[in-house]
Amino acid sequence: MTRGYVPLTVSIGGLLAIASAVGTWPEAIPVTQGVALPFVALGVLTIALAGGVYLGFIPLRPASGVFILLGFGLMGLGAYGYYHYLLDEITAILWSFIAFLGGGIFVIGGVAGWLEIDSSRFSRKTIQATLMTAVGFGGLVAVFIWGFILATIWILISGDMLDDMELIAISTISLGLGMATAAGLFLLGANRSRSFIDLRRPTLRDVAWTIGGLIGLFMALIAIAIVLEQLQAPSPEHDIVETVRDGDPNVLLYILIPASILIIGPGEELLFRNIVQKSLYDYFSRPGAVVVASVIFALVHIPAYGMAEAGSAVLVVFILSLLLGGIYARTENLVVPALIHGLYNALLFLFLYIELTMDEVPGMLPGLII
Numbered sequence: 001m002t003r004g005y006v007p008l009t010v011s012i013g014g015l016l017a018i019a020s021a022v023g024t025w026p027e028a029i030p031v032t033q034g035v036a037l038p039f040v041a042l043g044v045l046t047i048a049l050a051g052g053v054y055l056g057f058i059p060l061r062p063a064s065g066v067f068i069l070l071g072f073g074l075m076g077l078g079a080y081g082y083y084h085y086l087l088d089e090i091t092a093i094l095w096s097f098i099a100f101l102g103g104g105i106f107v108i109g110g111v112a113g114w115l116e117i118d119s120s121r122f123s124r125k126t127i128q129a130t131l132m133t134a135v136g137f138g139g140l141v142a143v144f145i146w147g148f149i150l151a152t153i154w155i156l157i158s159g160d161m162l163d164d165m166e167l168i169a170i171s172t173i174s175l176g177l178g179m180a181t182a183a184g185l186f187l188l189g190a191n192r193s194r195s196f197i198d199l200r201r202p203t204l205r206d207v208a209w210t211i212g213g214l215i216g217l218f219m220a221l222i223a224i225a226i227v228l229e230q231l232q233a234p235s236p237e238h239d240i241v242e243t244v245r246d247g248d249p250n251v252l253l254y255i256l257i258p259a260s261i262l263i264i265g266p267g268e269e270l271l272f273r274n275i276v277q278k279s280l281y282d283y284f285s286r287p288g289a290v291v292v293a294s295v296i297f298a299l300v301h302i303p304a305y306g307m308a309e310a311g312s313a314v315l316v317v318f319i320l321s322l323l324l325g326g327i328y329a330r331t332e333n334l335v336v337p338a339l340i341h342g343l344y345n346a347l348l349f350l351f352l353y354i355e356l357t358m359d360e361v362p363g364m365l366p367g368l369i370i
Contacts (some may be wrong), residue, residue, distance in 0.1 A: 006050075006053065006060065006064065006067075006109050006110075006112055006113040007050035007051065007053045007054040007109075008050075008054075009105060009108065009109035009112070010046055010047075010049075010050045010067050010105065010106055010109040010110065011046070011047050011050045011051075012105055013046065013071070013074075013101075013102040013103070013104075013105030013106045013109065014042075014043040014044070014045075014046035014047040014050065014102070014106075015043065015047070015102075016043075016098050016099075016101055016102030016105065017039050017040075017042050017043030017046065017074055017099070017102045017103075018039065018040050018043035018044070019098060039074075039099070042070060042073065042074055043102075045070070046067065046070055046106065049063055049066060049067070050063075050067075053113075060113050060116070061113065061114055061116070063113065064109070064110045064111070064112075064113030064114040065110065065114060066110075067106050067107070067109055067110030067113065068106065068107050068110035068111065068114070069110075070103075070106050070110075071102075071103040071104065071105070071106025071107035071110060072103065072107065073103075074099055074102055074103035074106060104295070111288065111291075112125075115285075115288075124283060125283050125284060128279070128280060128282075128283040128284075129280070129283075129292050129296075132276045132279055132280060132292070132293070132296060133296050133299070135182060135186055135271070135275060135276055135279075136271065136272060136276055136296040136297065136299075136300050137299075137300060138182045138185070139178055139179050139181075139182035139183075139271045139272075139300070140178070140300050141178075142177070142178035142179070142181040142182045143174050143175050143177075143178030143179070144174075144178070145178070146173075146174040146177040146178050146181070147170060147171060147174035147178075150170045150173060150174055151167075151170055154166065154170065164243060164244075164246075164247035164248060164251065165247070165248060165250075165251045165254075165255065167243075168240065168243065168244075168251050168255055168256065169255050171240070172255060172256070172259040172263055172264065173263070175263060175264060175267055175268075176263035176264070176266075176267040178267075179267035179268055179270055179271045180267060180270065182271055182275075183270050183271050183274070183275050186275050186279075187275075190279075196274075196278070197270070197274055197334065198274055198278070198328075198332050198333055198334045199333075199334050199335065200333055200335070201335075202333065202335050202336065202339075205331070206331055206333050206335065206336050209327055209330065209331050209336050210336050210339050210340055210343075213323060213324070213327045213336070213337070213340040214340050214343050214344060216323050217320055217323055217324075217340065217344045218344070218347075220319060220320060220323060221320070221368060224316050224319065224368070237305070237368075238304050238305060238368070239304055239305065240256070240304070241352060244256070244352065244356070245352075245356065249352075249353055249356040249357055252349045252350070252352060252353040252356075253353060256345075256346075256349045257346045257349045257350060257353075258346075260342045260343075260345035260346040260349060261339075261342035261343060261346050262342070264341070264342060264345055265337075265338045265339065265340075265341035265342025265343070265344075265345065266334075266338040266342065268297075268341060268370075269324070269328070269334060269337045269338040269341050270334060270338070272293055272296065272297045272300075272321075273293065273324065273325060273328040273334065273337050274328075274334045276293045276296055276297075277289050277290060277292075277293035277325055277328065277329070280292055280293060286329045287326075287329075289325075289329070290322060290325035290326055290329055291322070291325075293321070293325055294318050294321035294322050294325050295318060297317065297318070297321040297325075298313075298314045298315075298317040298318035298321060299314060301313060301314070301317045301370065302314060316368055317368070317370055320368070320370055321370070324337045324340060324341060325337075327340065341370065344370070345370065348368070
């Protein structure tokens, strides 16, 4: 059964790879510019390889490893083409989305083939992954609802519209309330008790993981910044960073730095690690659950970066999320990734404050808030 549905799955991704290039040819990107042709070649190669697997000429497992590599390659081509051959915004967004969708299908099919997951198990995994995606985006919806409620209350009481500091404060509080609301509703709907939450006093081992994880995140951030610079691609920047650049930098000290540690880190890790990732353990291996939860986490961050930077933002946030998810899987203590996440954001906000208040200091790190 695996040999049947895996080739079919990746063939769909191959067709999307071809479509993402062909759709741009008539109006803007000639093959000679070197971007559309690799899309087509990658799609044709994948479909041919899938056909060989289906007919029994090519072993499934080695081919699945190739499918995974081709999937990440397709997503990388999508990001490269988006930044270097930008058409109008609508076309660029569509191109990037189709490329990432096709690449994601390659990876899903490749992982299923590598692990030799039968079709019935594949269906159960897909349903659970879809459910957890809904939970993750449900958290985002809850954040928006809380933001609307709190902003409305504030305006009615004060009689004035929100300034930047008030808007950021309400957004931050809404994030914490939204994540907690989504987590609470999940526990209620899934008939889970509070013991499902992995919250305990950190041990010395947990402290070591926290320090190592924080260093690991910044090493990954620096590596990402170097790669983006070499590709001459702009670094994605969180919309809250853009807001602060145009407003009062003191909001960083008085609101965002403490809120990162007390609200943002704990809130997001509660939902995406303790709820989403842990709920996937019964359907995926630990590494598989980390990957799926990281994909969901990255997709939920698209509104914070905007569609113009969606391609690179998703990839970068996904990489950073893998580190957080892996550490949570090893420690099984929510405090550890929550502290790492909160301290990471807080330090980035501190660097931004130094940049904005000391004119001679250049931007030290990209505004990749998670």
